[in-house]
Amino acid sequence: MDVVLIIARILFAGIFINSGIMHLTKLDAMTGYATYKKVPAAKLSVIVSGLMILVGGLYIVFGVYADLGALLIAIFLLPTAFMMHAFWKEADATAKQNESIGFFKDLSLAGAALIIFVLVGSGADFGPSITGAFFNF
DSSP: OHHHHHHHHHHHHHHHHHHHHHHHHTHHHHHHHHHHTTOTTHHHHHHHHHHHHHHHHHHHHHTSSHHHHHHHHHHHHHHHHHHHOOGGGOOSHHHHHHHHHHHHHHHHHHHHHHHHHHHHHTTOSSSSOSSHHHHOO
């Protein structure tokens, strides 16, 4: 089961590591899109969110503070779902469907990140954690 957990961590975190790298290496394009979506302080938001998901993904992959990594990812995903994928504001049916898919994908991944957060906090062996002291009395 340890091998399955390692594979699962890599599969889950891969999208965030890649996206974090893209946030930082394609900063102008990402900032333009964030500005279009009316994200406040767009450039700073792109940098901070890119670092959050990159670090979060790496923490999960390497099993070092995976609980903190999962929490960073969940904190990124929840507002992102509402700010970047507001499907209820779309008039065009195709755009509405695409934004709806993005919205529910983000919510689903946030749920998975919170599951990782709770599992690590409950003693699942992901390596060192920040929450162990709070949850394991």
